[in-house]
Amino acid sequence: MKIKEMETEKLISLLCGDQFMNTKALPEYDIPSLEMSDGPMGLRYQKKDKDSLGINRSEPATCLPAGVAVAASWNPDVAEQVGTIIGSEAAAYGVDLVLGPAVNLERNPLCGRNVEYLSEDPLLAGRLGGAYIRGVQSQQVGACIKHFAANNQETEREYLNVICEEDVLRDLYLKAFEIAIREGKPAAVMTSLSKINGTYCAENRWLFDILRKEWGFDGLVMTDWFGLDDRVKSAEAGLDLEMPGTDGKSTAYMVEQWKQGRLDEHVIRERAECIIRNARKWKIPKTKKTEEERELILKENHEKVCAAAEEAIVLLKNKEDILPLQQGRKLAVIGEYAREPLFQAEGSGKVEGAGKEDAWECAEKWNGADNTPFAMGYRRNNAGSEAEQQKLRDEAVKTAADADAVLFFLAMDFGFEGEGNDRVQYELPEYQVALLKEIAVVNSNVIAVVMNGGAVAMPWADEVKAILECFYGGQGIGRAIVKVISGEVNPSGHMPVSVPAFREQIISDENFAEQTEQVTYREGMFMGYRGYETKKIPVQFPFGFGLSYTTFEITECSVEQEKITDCEKTVLRGKIKNTGNRKGAQVVQLYVKNPRAWKARPARELRDFQKIILEAGEEKEFVFSISRELFELYDERVDERTVPQGMYGLELGFSVQDIRAAQKIEVTPVFPVPKQIQGWDKTERLLETKAGEQIFEELYRKITEKAGGIFAQRLKEEKNVREMLLSQPIRIVHLMIWNEMTDSELIAILEKVNQELYHDYREKMRSLEKK
Numbered sequence: 001m002k003i004k005e006m007e008t009e010k011l012i013s014l015l016c017g018d019q020f021m022n023t024k025a026l027p028e029y030d031i032p033s034l035e036m037s038d039g040p041m042g043l044r045y046q047k048k049d050k051d052s053l054g055i056n057r058s059e060p061a062t063c064l065p066a067g068v069a070v071a072a073s074w075n076p077d078v079a080e081q082v083g084t085i086i087g088s089e090a091a092a093y094g095v096d097l098v099l100g101p102a103v104n105l106e107r108n109p110l111c112g113r114n115v116e117y118l119s120e121d122p123l124l125a126g127r128l129g130g131a132y133i134r135g136v137q138s139q140q141v142g143a144c145i146k147h148f149a150a151n152n153q154e155t156e157r158e159y160l161n162v163i164c165e166e167d168v169l170r171d172l173y174l175k176a177f178e179i180a181i182r183e184g185k186p187a188a189v190m191t192s193l194s195k196i197n198g199t200y201c202a203e204n205r206w207l208f209d210i211l212r213k214e215w216g217f218d219g220l221v222m223t224d225w226f227g228l229d230d231r232v233k234s235a236e237a238g239l240d241l242e243m244p245g246t247d248g249k250s251t252a253y254m255v256e257q258w259k260q261g262r263l264d265e266h267v268i269r270e271r272a273e274c275i276i277r278n279a280r281k282w283k284i285p286k287t288k289k290t291e292e293e294r295e296l297i298l299k300e301n302h303e304k305v306c307a308a309a310e311e312a313i314v315l316l317k318n319k320e321d322i323l324p325l326q327q328g329r330k331l332a333v334i335g336e337y338a339r340e341p342l343f344q345a346e347g348s349g350k351v352e353g354a355g356k357e358d359a360w361e362c363a364e365k366w367n368g369a370d371n372t373p374f375a376m377g378y379r380r381n382n383a384g385s386e387a388e389q390q391k392l393r394d395e396a397v398k399t400a401a402d403a404d405a406v407l408f409f410l411a412m413d414f415g416f417e418g419e420g421n422d423r424v425q426y427e428l429p430e431y432q433v434a435l436l437k438e439i440a441v442v443n444s445n446v447i448a449v450v451m452n453g454g455a456v457a458m459p460w461a462d463e464v465k466a467i468l469e470c471f472y473g474g475q476g477i478g479r480a481i482v483k484v485i486s487g488e489v490n491p492s493g494h495m496p497v498s499v500p501a502f503r504e505q506i507i508s509d510e511n512f513a514e515q516t517e518q519v520t521y522r523e524g525m526f527m528g529y530r531g532y533e534t535k536k537i538p539v540q541f542p543f544g545f546g547l548s549y550t551t552f553e554i555t556e557c558s559v560e561q562e563k564i565t566d567c568e569k570t571v572l573r574g575k576i577k578n579t580g581n582r583k584g585a586q587v588v589q590l591y592v593k594n595p596r597a598w599k600a601r602p603a604r605e606l607r608d609f610q611k612i613i614l615e616a617g618e619e620k621e622f623v624f625s626i627s628r629e630l631f632e633l634y635d636e637r638v639d640e641r642t643v644p645q646g647m648y649g650l651e652l653g654f655s656v657q658d659i660r661a662a663q664k665i666e667v668t669p670v671f672p673v674p675k676q677i678q679g680w681d682k683t684e685r686l687l688e689t690k691a692g693e694q695i696f697e698e699l700y701r702k703i704t705e706k707a708g709g710i711f712a713q714r715l716k717e718e719k720n721v722r723e724m725l726l727s728q729p730i731r732i733v734h735l736m737i738w739n740e741m742t743d744s745e746l747i748a749i750l751e752k753v754n755q756e757l758y759h760d761y762r763e764k765m766r767s768l769e770k771k
Contacts, residue, residue, distance in 0.1 A: 003273055008265055011272035012254045015235065017245040019045075022281055031276050032283035036243075036442045036738045040100025040116060040132070040475070041066050041344055042351030043089045056228060059296075061089050062301040062343050063353040065312050066472035067102060068453060071496035072546075073311035075611045076131035081142070082308055083135020085301045090141045092297055095379030097142040097187060097281050103129040103176045104192075105222050106454060106497050107152040107527055108512040110423040115453030115472055116369075118494035120528035120543065121606050122172055128180025133184025134344065136675075142187025142282040145180055147224055149173055149194040149207060155513040156424045158227075160194040164521040167599075169196070170634040174210065181215055187282050188220040200229050208238030222276040226324050240274045259538060302355050304475030306514075311585075313484050314493035315547040316458075316467040323466050324487025324549060325399040326406060331367055332399045333360045334377045334439065335409030335432070335449075342380075342411040342451045342476050357478035358512035359449070363407065366486050375399040381413050381433045391433070397438050405445040407485065408436055408464075416433045417453040423515045425456045425538070426503040433460055440464060449481060455499045458540060467496070487549065492585035492611070494546035494655065498529045501540040507531040520633070524559075529656045535697040544606070544655035554588070554652050555619065557661035559626065564663060566628040567641040572650050572660065575621050578614035585613045587656060590624050592631065592714040593649030593662075598675075601633065604656060626650065631667050637676065640765060643669045674761060677753050679746065683733050684726040689756040695749055702737050 003011075006029060018024040018033060025033035038044035043061040064070075064082050073079070076740050083101075090098050101552060103125045111117070118125040129145065134144040150162045150173045164173070176439060181189070192201040201207060204751055211217045212525065222241035228234060231242060231250055232434040242250055257263040315323070320329070325331065338360045344351060365371045371427050371645040375395035382389065408430045415622045417423055427433070428450070440446050440463040447466040450456065468479055468484065468491075483489040500506050507523045521527070524536055529543035556575040564570055576588055590608040592599040610622050635642040647666050653659035677685045679693070683699075684690035700722060734746050 002310050003269070003276060004571040006272075008258060008268060009210075009255055012258065013251045013270050014251040014272045014275050015240070015242060015254065017241065017243040020244045023241065023275065023701055030280075032279050033628070034096040034142075035094065036093045036097045036099060037090055037093070038100075039086055039098045040064075040102055040471075042353070043086050043093070043095070043098070043169035044351055045090070045093045045095060047393070058352045059093065061351050061353070062086070062297065062298055062305050063351040063356075063475040064253070064305055065308050065474040065477075066115045066344065066453060067115060067118045067474050068106070068496060070132070070308070071124055071128055071311040071316050071470035072469070072471060072493040073308070073496050073611075074124070074496070074609060075311055076127055076696070078311050079484040080135035080138075080310050081126040083132035084138055084406075085135075086303055087136040087139030087141045087143075088301065090136075091139045091286050092284050092290045092294050095551035096284070097144055098136050099144045099146060099190065100136075100141070101132040102131045102146050103180050104147055104151045105150070105173055105176060105527070107505060107521070108508045109426060109454040109456070109497070109500075110506075110509075111152055111454060112154040112418055112422045113151070115353070115417050118176075120498065121496070122175035123179065123606050124496055125610070130183030131178065131293060133180060133186045137187065140284040140286065142278075143184070144188035144190050144220075144222070145177065145184070145186045146190035147192040147200060148189050148211070149178055150196055150201075152520065153513050154420055155515070156517055157193050158448075161518045162194055162196050162516060164196065164597055165521075165524060165636075167634045168521060168524050168634050174192045178215055179737055181217055184729060186219060187278060188222055189217065190222055190224055192225060192614065195272055200234075200401075202228050202239050203230060203233040204236040206208050207253055209558065215383060218274075220274060222644070230256050235263065235267050235271050238373065238444050239522050240271045265618055267483055269579055295428070298355070302476065305474050306357065306479050308491045309473040309480035310483055312471065312473050312493050313480060313491050314495055314545075315471040315491040316469050316486070316495075316541055316545070317461060318547055319465045320550075322405070323447065323485055325447075325485050327367055327486065328371060329367075329404040330371050330373070330402070331363065331442075332403035332406045333372060333409075334396045334400060334406060334435075336376055336378060336380050336453060337409040337411045338374065338407065338449075338478075339348055339376075340380070341409075342414060342473050343474050343475075343477050353615040356475045357480070359407075359409070359481050362479045362482040363485075364480055365502060366392035373399050373403065377408075377435050378431055380411075380430065381415070384419070393435055396435060397442055400439040401442040402445075403443060405447065406439055406443050407447050407449060408439060409438065409449045409451070412453065412456065413452040414580045423454065425692070426506070427459070428452070428456050436460055437463060447485065451477070455497050461540065469493070472520060473712045475735060490548070490549045490582060491582040492548060493585070494544050494587050496543075497537050498543045499541035501538070505532075505539065507535075520668050525600070525602055533656060534603040542655050542657040543656070544587070546587070548580075548584045548586065550578055550584040550616065552586040552614070552654065553577050553579050554660040557652055557663055559650060559663040559665055562664065563668070564626070565665045566631070566667060567624060569627040570665070572652075572663065573621065574652055575619055576612055576614065577619040578616055581616050583613070583615050585611055587611045588604045588622055588651050590656065590657070591649075591651040591653065591656060593651055595629075595644065595646030595648060597633075597644035597646065604651065606656070619631070625661065626665065628667075634671060637754075637763075638673055638762050640762060642673050643667055645669055645672060662692070671761070671765060674757055676728065677730075677732075677750060677757060679731040679750065680729045683728055683730050686724075686730070686753060689760065691756045692753045695753065696726075699733060699737070702740055703733065
């Protein structure tokens, strides 16, 4: 039977999920059910007692590096490999749709869900999110990108109203989704629980129009679990699917609304047709694997996830080149997290890990058991009596004093980060930091290993020789750490976020996670490094920063054309050389330095990047394409992306602060956006629009008939009154008949003329696009 012949009640029944993790099937119409499973840090597949918060047990799966750790690799290949891992395990269980990746930006380090998110920058988040999607879908499993949009805090997330200007949404918070969706083409999009500018995301027609009409998305749009306020409004706005199932209550309600004429049938059919189309597309026949086959997949994926973790580690400090360590020296390993590594957070992304790599055990294998003593030092979450805690601290200090070097593990503690709550502190737990300081007194060769989701303050950095930022590196992080400290792996991770020195430096902190139902993004475009660089706020570790055991130099940098229009393209060519004595990888980051424009812009923005592997002494060429996308911004005056004219800087560096080479390029728009007509502009500007011409003629008539005072005498002396008026500021012309036109009326005239001015510009640009 064709869809158009289906009964309306049957179509309505498809608009809500079936039970907890499935869409509704109608076998008699050849409409299958899609089975879903949580991600994105590993498959959280539950055969029974399904939930959305990670409460009940799930089946064994590979625990992947968290989103922020994947982003620290700055390598789309790593993101795609991680997506392939979760996709392969989903296919093994017969899952059709994985709920991930999450590409919301890390607006504030204290957001509890930063562990799932990728970066504070939309290009990095979007590009790696797109790669993750491609990896998942290469296994014939759909990916559902989330949470659309502006899900940047957990506090009051179900009721939160995010107040944010449209240009900021489009150029930052939506941009990551746009890039990931265009490059990855996900099967589905999940909405955020909160509101944006007063409208719930699940009912936000403005969001859905951008998604479907501007970006061309043709997949499924669904709610987050229990993330719905008004089912009729959401369907009319463009939402397809409500999740989870409601035992028929939602269907009954919608049927009633339809029968009473409050829900149009064409809306029902449009939403149902999207669900049917995507259910048939992504219900790809899969042979569920046996337990033995799944174990083999898990074993293979474990090796892959260990390799991914290696690229995720960021070397933040390496004083006196203490790393890599010399094998055979006495290395004290201290901290419970060395034996029980913290590699995931709480919430819907929590995974029943199929294995783990113990850092202490791996260190023993590399360095020998006799040379690698372990001391607990503390118990996670500072468990135990004061006497027990003191005993552990004393043992750790003694062990450290007798060693040549110390590998000290710090973590944000279990339960501090994750879904449902934001962090209350920017610093690592005090009991861990206090022990670190005690150990630094008795041993000057301390290597700090940090495990966390969002960025953390490191005021103790000067007291240690080296720092490894591992984020939540997945179940292979223990092995990866030892490979890095031993030199078997040369670290190549770079920070996907900025690390302010202390909480008061965090630009968004004054309006974040307040116990209210509204948050205003007052920092606008100046979030993260965009704000720190523009406002010259020093940070402890800048965005894009990461050290290596070798050194690199950019030896050449040139742009083919120094002047282009916004319709032209050119290329930036450069060469990078490994000037050290060992193989390594470096991330070449292309930043655009923006000129002053009609509105404030960040001083510097990431516009492209490449990760390049080089043997010792090797030199390679790299090329970046230069086009309007690097310079454009959303211009709310014309509701289009436009390019401000000016001289831009093309800056190549190894972090946002470490710029190694630069070129300038002048960009001129073929059709520049006209300047707004203001009161002190010459009156001749009114003639730029038809409405303005009519207004001027009316002004001319009134002035010649009714001008009084000093203006009356001047008009008598003026030979060409029309030209004289056109040469005068609009405000002066207005004063000639001030008793005939109020200030409010003048403002209304200018608003009308400007609306037509920018409407004409939009129509002109759209006609050119069609040609």
